Amino acid sequence: MSFKEEFKREMRNIKNDAAKEVDKYWAIDFQGHKIEIHNKMLEETVKVDGRIVASNTRQSIWSHLMPYSTLSGTFQTEDGKHHKVFVKIGGLVRLNIVVKVDGRVIFKEAITLEFLPWSNKEFIVPYLEQQIKEHHKIINTDLPDDAYLVDENHPKLAPGLSDQLVSEGVTPFFTKKLLKLFMEQVENPTTQTRKATYEKIKEEKVISYFHELLELFVLEEIDEQRVQQEAIWLLEHAAHREVVKFAIIILGCTDCESMKERVKILALHEEFTGVALFALKNGTSNSNDSIWQIAKSVSGWGKIEAINFLEPNTEEIRLWILTEGTKNNVMNHYSSLICAEKGKLDIMLHESEISKELFIGAGEIILGLLGEVTHQAIDEYEYSGQVLMRYTYHAKTHCSGLEHFYILTRIAKYMSEDEETWNERYATNWKPHERQAVKEAILEIAKDPIWIQQTSSILHSGNKKDTHALAIAQYYKLDITELLFEKLKNDPNNLDYHMAIIATKDRKAIEALVTFMDRFESFEKLTEDEHFIIISLLEALGEYEGTGLHFIEKCLRSDDSSFQYFALNTLEKQDKRHWDRPDFIDVIQKIANKSKEKENRQLAKNLLS
Structure with missing residues (x-):
């Protein structure tokens, strides 16, 4: 994001906030007639009995350099008498209004314009709590502050994703300054001290200084009750998501057992799952059951966060991690390595027999570990040799469909690396007998002609869900080039077909694909x-x-x-x-x-x- 785009968005938000602050309405009775005055950023109007009698339109916000505007008009009462209404409205610090009818003041008021960052906005936490109260779950992942974050240059992201994308820390002394402001708020909770903290929080994403904040906070001498009081105030008045996150983290640095149910509610929105789980784990007792329930209730980046916090302290949890942990709706397999480690996949697969459910879950984890060619988490996994040896052993019993055999072809591709790579693996997480056992098990299963029969059937059926079949055809080195070009005629932008032709490494096929690009x-x-x-x-x-x-x-x-x-x-x-x-x-x-x-x-x- 460029500085220009960020500045443009900030100016837009400032302008919108100012417009909401100065948007005021008055209704005054005069001898049974309703006089209405509406003050907006770029317009003031005066109505009598629903009819506009005077208005002033501004071309720019800079016209407010002239601090006052006057409006005058006439209206007629039932006795036929004409009256002149005069309104003077404006001010530099306070919004003053004077209303006169026939020269006599009938209304006068002065309003202080505070421009508080939370005013004229919907508070986030009550908004979420209302959803849970009505529906017992989060049904709308939009947040009230989306309008301040999303525009043509800043697309809406999946809840929780923006925190995953932060790669830089804050400027030096930012966190110290923020914590100092918050402690001043705790000692002297006024509108001004709260505003100062709130504005500072808004400047940066909380995740970028999370660990530094924890390190500095433990050094403070605090009155826990007063700290919680101000954290709760921020939580309940937050109209910006980063303020919600800050408040939850502060609560998590204290004994927040009394807030446990409320924090659990916030954890159900995946923008706040990570910080809420921190608060539960750090600030409440017996939190693991709560974390597990939340892990089973979320399905995106929140589930990924929950897997990180969840302790595998029962066999039931370990089995859930191995069979359900990698499934999410934002990036399947993202948590494969931590699921393998926390679920003790190596130990579970060492049983002489395993359930079909565990075999399928293990396969999904292994797919994630194999990953892309550029990064394979399996080489970081301490027990990769043992796990692949035991998985391929159990595959002799449980491999019953192409989706299972496809995983074996992925393993076979991983096994086909050169000897230099294997020497590195032997030095870390493999043994020669494990490598040999894996290769032999795959070859034994691959001898069954059913895999080629099913692959050929799918590829000739017109079924577009043929990714696995294409990979298996490549494993068996089946010549399907002509068939692939036939498929491209009906589905010219199918990535799998293009990549399968490129994978043939056949010059004539590549030349034909170049010709196909003339389209x-x-x-x-x-x-x-x-x-x-x-x-x-x-x-x-x-x-x-x-x-x-x-x-x-x-x-x-x-x-x-x-x-x-x-x-x-x-x-x-x-x-x-x-x-x-x-x-x-x-x-x-x-x-x-x-x-x-x-x-x-x-x-x-x-x-x-």
């Missing part, structure tokens, strides 16, 4: 999948000298800087004699001179040198 007349208005397909092919072409040059040139000439980057990388891997011609030199020169991306300019210059 794009231009590279404008592409979907996310189309964008990824093009980049994937560009990367693959680096291995095929002189192939797809017209496609590479088209990517270079596009306005997409990422296409240019990968096209330049592809050319760098190839012998210059394939593309050393005027049309290529011309476009590369333009990128070297005019690209907005420094890396693209440098790559282009390297190619030309």
